[in-house]
Amino acid sequence: MTEKIASRDVYGKTLAEIGKTNPNLIVLDADLSVSTKTADFAKVFPERFFDMGVAEQDMVSTAAGLAACGKTVFCSTFAVFGSGRAWDQVRMSIAYTRLNVKVVVTHGGITTGEDGASHQANEDIAIMRALPNMTVIVPADATQTVQVIKAAAKFYGPMYIRLSRAKTPVIYADKAHEYQIGKGIVLQEGSDVTIFACGIMVAQALDAAEQLKNQGVNCEVIDLHTIKPLDKELIIRSAQKTGAVVTAEEHSILGGLGGAIAEVLVENACVPMARVGVRDTFGESGKPDELLIKYGLTPKDIIFAVKSVLQRKK
Amino acid sequence: MVNQEKIHTLTSIANKLRQHIIAMTCAAASGHPGGSLSATDIVTVLYFHVLRHKPADPTWVDRDRFVMSKGHAAPLLYAALAESGYFPVEYLKTLRQIGSSLQGHVDMLSLPGIEMSTGSLGQGLSAANGMALAARLDKKDYRVYCLLGDGECQEGQVWEAAMTSSHHKLDNLTAIVDRNQYQIDGKVNDIKNLEPFADKWKAFGWQVLSCPGHDPKFLIETFDKAANTKGKPSIIIADTVKGKGVSFMEEQPLNYHGKAPTKDEEKAALEQLCQLKEYKL
Numbered sequence A: 001m002t003e004k005i006a007s008r009d010v011y012g013k014t015l016a017e018i019g020k021t022n023p024n025l026i027v028l029d030a031d032l033s034v035s036t037k038t039a040d041f042a043k044v045f046p047e048r049f050f051d052m053g054v055a056e057q058d059m060v061s062t063a064a065g066l067a068a069c070g071k072t073v074f075c076s077t078f079a080v081f082g083s084g085r086a087w088d089q090v091r092m093s094i095a096y097t098r099l100n101v102k103v104v105v106t107h108g109g110i111t112t113g114e115d116g117a118s119h120q121a122n123e124d125i126a127i128m129r130a131l132p133n134m135t136v137i138v139p140a141d142a143t144q145t146v147q148v149i150k151a152a153a154k155f156y157g158p159m160y161i162r163l164s165r166a167k168t169p170v171i172y173a174d175k176a177h178e179y180q181i182g183k184g185i186v187l188q189e190g191s192d193v194t195i196f197a198c199g200i201m202v203a204q205a206l207d208a209a210e211q212l213k214n215q216g217v218n219c220e221v222i223d224l225h226t227i228k229p230l231d232k233e234l235i236i237r238s239a240q241k242t243g244a245v246v247t248a249e250e251h252s253i254l255g256g257l258g259g260a261i262a263e264v265l266v267e268n269a270c271v272p273m274a275r276v277g278v279r280d281t282f283g284e285s286g287k288p289d290e291l292l293i294k295y296g297l298t299p300k301d302i303i304f305a306v307k308s309v310l311q312r313k314k
Numbered sequence B: 001m002v003n004q005e006k007i008h009t010l011t012s013i014a015n016k017l018r019q020h021i022i023a024m025t026c027a028a029a030s031g032h033p034g035g036s037l038s039a040t041d042i043v044t045v046l047y048f049h050v051l052r053h054k055p056a057d058p059t060w061v062d063r064d065r066f067v068m069s070k071g072h073a074a075p076l077l078y079a080a081l082a083e084s085g086y087f088p089v090e091y092l093k094t095l096r097q098i099g100s101s102l103q104g105h106v107d108m109l110s111l112p113g114i115e116m117s118t119g120s121l122g123q124g125l126s127a128a129n130g131m132a133l134a135a136r137l138d139k140k141d142y143r144v145y146c147l148l149g150d151g152e153c154q155e156g157q158v159w160e161a162a163m164t165s166s167h168h169k170l171d172n173l174t175a176i177v178d179r180n181q182y183q184i185d186g187k188v189n190d191i192k193n194l195e196p197f198a199d200k201w202k203a204f205g206w207q208v209l210s211c212p213g214h215d216p217k218f219l220i221e222t223f224d225k226a227a228n229t230k231g232k233p234s235i236i237i238a239d240t241v242k243g244k245g246v247s248f249m250e251e252q253p254l255n256y257h258g259k260a261p262t263k264d265e266e267k268a269a270l271e272q273l274c275q276l277k278e279y280k281l
Helices: A007-021 A039-044 A056-068 A079-085 A087-095 A110-115 A124-129 A142-154 A201-214 A232-242 A257-268 A288-294 A299-313 B004-028 B033-038 B040-050 B071-084 B089-094 B124-137 B156-167 B197-203 B216-227 B247-251 B263-275
Strands: A025-029 A049-051 A072-078 A101-106 A135-137 A159-162 A185-188 A193-197 A219-223 A226-228 A245-252 A273-278 B065-068 B144-149 B173-179 B207-212 B234-239
Touching: A007 A025, A007 A039, A007 A101, A007 A142, A025 A039, A025 A056, A039 A049, A056 A072, A056 A079, A056 A087, A056 A101, A056 B124, A056 B156, A072 A079, A072 A142, A079 A087, A079 A101, A079 A124, A079 A159, A087 A101, A087 B124, A101 A142, A110 A288, A124 A135, A124 A159, A124 A226, A124 A245, A124 A257, A142 A159, A185 A201, A193 A201, A193 A232, A193 A257, A193 A299, A201 A219, A201 A245, A201 A299, A219 A232, A226 A257, A232 A245, A232 A257, A245 A257, A245 A299, A257 A273, A273 A299, B004 B033, B004 B040, B004 B071, B004 B089, B004 B216, B004 B263, B033 B040, B033 B071, B033 B247, B040 B071, B040 B144, B040 B216, B065 B071, B065 B124, B071 B089, B124 B144, B124 B156, B124 B173, B173 B216, B197 B207, B197 B234, B207 B216, B216 B234, B247 B263
Parallel strands: A025 A049, A025 A072, A072 A101, A101 A159, A135 A159, A193 A219, A193 A245, A245 A273, B065 B144, B144 B173, B173 B234, B207 B234
Antiparallel strands: A135 A226, A185 A219
C-alpha cells in the first residue's frame, strides 16, 4: 500500500474512456472542472461538456432536462455544493423524477484540508442517503473509483458518488476485485470484531486491523462502498459472526455509514457498536493528515473503538 | 394570419379548461385556481395550436416539450392534457386524491404528457435549457416551452437559468411569464419588486416580447415571432389577470391563490363561465 492516488484523479479520464463508446454521455461542471477533473473529459469531448459556471442549482436541473431527453448525465462539483447548495434540485429534479443523472462530487470530507470548514462536506452522505431513489457510493480508492464510474454509466437512475481530494493509499492495486453496486467487499475475514468502513477510511481500517492482529485481536474488515442501498445481509451476517462492530467514515457520525449500519443492527442483530467519524462539529483549515488526527479519523482511533466494543462484548 | 374561426375555437377551449379548473379544485377542496385561470389562455394556445405533439404517443421523440415551471398550476395542465386526449376528462375529478396520477404539483412519473416534475419553484427553466441543449446535440428540430410565474422570478435559479439560455443562444426555447402581478403574500411588486422586468430579461440576453395574455390572436402571433427569432432565446411576458374569467376571483385574487372554491362559489363561477355562450363548444 505504498502508492497514493486521489480518487478524483482517475475520474475525468474514466469519463473520457466511457465517452468513446457511449455517445450519449454528457458531462456538466460548475466552474470546478480542473479540480473535479471533468476537464479530462472536456478536452476529448468538448461538444459533450458544458461548464455551467458558478451555478450548481442550475447545473443539476439542466442535467435533469438533458436526462429527460435520454442522455446519461454526469454532473460534478465539490461535495458541499453538490449535496448542499443543490440539495433541493437533486431532490426535485433528479431523485423524485428518477432521472439518469449522476452527481459525482469531489472534495468529500475533512481531507479537503486547507480550504477549511466551508469546503469540507461532513454531512453529505446523510442528506443524500435520506432521498428516496438515490444510490450513494463512496469509493475506497482510485482503482475502485474507475470501477464505480464505469458501473454508474451502465446503471440507470440517480446516483451520488463521493470522491476525495487528498491522495490516499491504493488498496485494490494488485487484486482484481469484481465490483458490484450494493455489494460490500470483505477485505479480511476475522472473528473478534467487524470494522465496516468506506472511502479513505478503508485503508485506515486495514492499518488498524494489522496492528490489532499483533495484539491478538482478529478483525474482519469490510469495504461498504455503497451506503445506499446498504448490503444488509452482509452486515447482519458479519455482526452475528463477530459479535462486535466498529464503523469508520470520513463524515459526521450522524446519519452516514455509522448511522445506516446502526439502523440495520438495532433491528436485526444488536451487538456492541462504536462509530469512528467526525463528532458533530465543523472542521477547520489544516493539512489533511493533521486534520485526520485532530478529528479522530486515524487507525489509532479505530483501535480505541475496537477495544471499547470488545470490552462491552464480554 | 390567424383566422376568426381558430380564435373562436381556442376561446371556447380555454373556457372549457377554466370550467374544469373550477370543478377540479372544488372537488379536491384544495389546489391553486387563481394562477391556473390566469395562464389558461396561454396554455390553451400552446396545446391546441402551437405545440407539435401526439397525445396518443406521449413519448414521441420529436414532440415539442412543455415545462410547467409554476408547478402549482397543475389543474390547468391536467385540464389541457385531458382535453387534448392524453387521458379521459372524467379522470380530472381525482385531482389530489390519494392514489391519483393527478398530484397536487405535476409529477412526470405518474402521468404521461408531463415533461418535468415541478412544485419547488425556479427549477423549470433550467430543465427546459437541458431539453433545448439535448435537441441541439441530437440535431432535432423540436422546440421547448417553459411557463413561469411572475412571483417565481424572485427565485435566484431563474436568473442562473436565464444566463444559461442566452449563453448557449438557445433559440429553440421560448419562455413565457404569466405576469398576473400577484403572489401568495400580496402584489408581486410590493413583496419584492421585479421591475424593470422586461429590461432585466433584455440585459440577460433575451429577446423580450410582451403581449396581452388572454388574447389568443396576440398570443399566437407572439409565439410565431419567438419561434422565428434566431440566435437568442425569447421570453413572452404575458399580461394576465389572476383568477381570470371568474369575477369574484379577479376582484380578490389573494383569496384564491391556493384556496379552492366552495360548492357555492363553484356554482357561481361555472354560471359565469357558461354565460360566455358564444365561446361554448
